[in-house]
Amino acid sequence: MISSIAELISDRIGTMPAGERRAAQTLIANYPLIGLKTVAEFSTASGVSSPTILRFVARLGFQHYPEFQSALQDELAAQLQSPASRTLNPPSPNGGAVSPLLEATLDNLRETFKHLSDKQLADIAARLADRRGKTFLIGGRFTDPLACYMAAHLAIVQPNVFHLTGQESVWRDRLIDMGKRDVLVIFDIRRYQDSLVRFAETAHQRGVQIVLFTDQWLSPIARFARHVIAGRTAVPSAWDSSAALFVVAETLIGAVTRQLEADSAKRIRELESLR
Amino acid sequence: MISSIAELISDRIGTMPAGERRAAQTLIANYPLIGLKTVAEFSTASGVSSPTILRFVARLGFQHYPEFQSALQDELAAQLQSPASRTLNPPSPNGGAVSPLLEATLDNLRETFKHLSDKQLADIAARLADRRGKTFLIGGRFTDPLACYMAAHLAIVQPNVFHLTGQESVWRDRLIDMGKRDVLVIFDIRRYQDSLVRFAETAHQRGVQIVLFTDQWLSPIARFARHVIAGRTAVPSAWDSSAALFVVAETLIGAVTRQLEADSAKRIRELESLR
DNA sequence: CAAAATACGTAACATACGATACAGCGCTCG
DNA sequence: CGAGCGCTGTATCGTATGTTACGTATTTTG
Structure with a gap:
């Protein structure tokens, strides 16, 4: 089950071409704020062109860039509403091996x-x-x-x-x-x-x-x-x-x-x- | 000293006309995400017209709407960067310097x-x-x-x-x-x-x-x-x-x-x- | 109560943003 | 080594967005 966009990205980052991977990496590193800025800012921050950004969000399954931004905002909203969920999540939410x-x-x-x-x-x-x-x-x-x-x-x-x-x-x-x-x-x-x-x-x-x-x-x-x-x-x-x-x-x-x-x-x- | 936009608003909300006050209230209620959406969305959410939103941000001292949005984003970024300040955890229970x-x-x-x-x-x-x-x-x-x-x-x-x-x-x-x-x-x-x-x-x-x-x-x-x-x-x-x-x-x-x-x-x- | 001033919304405008077509390049595979 | 494919950036286009002008409504004041 993939709940957050960050997970979605790290799930598919392996299948991405180099340029889109760079976009993914800068987004993860400055998550999620870069994604709320304009395509132009996102692209210069990643060192790629704007079409690459758009192809990147398309690969994540979004139809338009605004749709992608809305998803990020919703996620942020959920996070901000319940700060407790963030602090109290040490019981390994991702249950992974690390x-x-x-x-x-x-x-x-x-x-x-x-x-x-x-x-x-x-x-x-x-x-x-x-x-x-x-x-x-x-x-x-x-x-x-x-x-x-x-x-x-x-x-x-x-x-x-x-x-x-x-x-x-x-x-x-x-x-x-x-x-x-x-x-x-x-x-x-x-x-x-x-x-x-x-x-x-x-x-x-x-x-x-x-x-x-x-x-x-x-x-x-x-x-x-x-x-x-x-x-x-x-x-x-x-x-x-x-x-x-x-x-x-x-x-x-x-x-x-x-x-x-x-x-x-x-x-x-x-x-x-x-x- | 006013550090956050939320403070700035509650500082000046008394001097605002009715329409702008409604904008201010909806922003505070859904802080800060409504402010990151478009003027149109902000305005319908507040039940006012878009020019009112623009006059509202102008009254806060911003030249353009994007400038206002950037300020909100910066604030969010600062919050997200230092989770310590966000979470309401007791400031160092043992009160030590380390x-x-x-x-x-x-x-x-x-x-x-x-x-x-x-x-x-x-x-x-x-x-x-x-x-x-x-x-x-x-x-x-x-x-x-x-x-x-x-x-x-x-x-x-x-x-x-x-x-x-x-x-x-x-x-x-x-x-x-x-x-x-x-x-x-x-x-x-x-x-x-x-x-x-x-x-x-x-x-x-x-x-x-x-x-x-x-x-x-x-x-x-x-x-x-x-x-x-x-x-x-x-x-x-x-x-x-x-x-x-x-x-x-x-x-x-x-x-x-x-x-x-x-x-x-x-x-x-x-x-x-x-x- | 009347007149003026302020506030607000409608509508037209300009800009900047996202989207797309296309060409160049590197890479892979035959 | 050559042909094909896929990835990436440049340039262009359409449109959604922020902005502004103006007219109407509402409140305030003499």
């Missing part, structure tokens, strides 16, 4: 943040924003991209941010640059990597402050860490999910940026002018 | 998946699981870690997965290895990178199938993409959030793994023994 994973991820996010106090996040953010020391980031096999993501953002708002990458021997040698005022952010989830544990231990001995992102079973690095963020990772999939850790990372990035606002604004302007 | 970002992220996830059909995901997963061709992944400044994350997983369950990294000239030269049977996964959100667009264009010309992860405003690469995944990125932070795209990526990773289950299990055992 929903379980989405539901699990949403739960993971909520659970993760429930066990995470504002104060803890504020403390970590303050530590990361402290510009007297350097910040190093590193991750494991699957989590190093998270370290990379975080480093990319932090490096913009403050100096002395380093993502440790490449060969183990290379980043291990960087230990020599680390001291008491420095922060080491480590991402490590199962199966925990020995190399990272050893690295963390040595860093700890040198007085480096360690911020650990790990799963709920806690990497052995937690022994040495000053701050531990335990994210839920269980999802109905062959792999663990790092989504919760990802969102915590984004939260911290936001907090650090806000904290450095005054300085970072100036810094960002400087960076812009360097382009 | 909650807004978490709430926004949860909304983004839900919205993103709402516009994503199971079929579309299944199509993409099938394409990625097709082992007759190679799979290349690349991302922009902030999204390359996502490409990296996805590549790390996909490379385990199947051969011929390559994360394009390093210098632009290096990965651009890899175009020579790409053909019709290959898939190129690109992550690109604002501000879209020219280099990626050019890369996508040439790849497209060579017949490479492009799977694009982008934001709701669609990277120009959408022109060349076979499949487009539009994720919500808006959060109350200085940065855009890639969390929605991250979860979609995890979903696809899971789907591909399930699809290749039989083969990948053997492959994973082999990998284990190589350690």
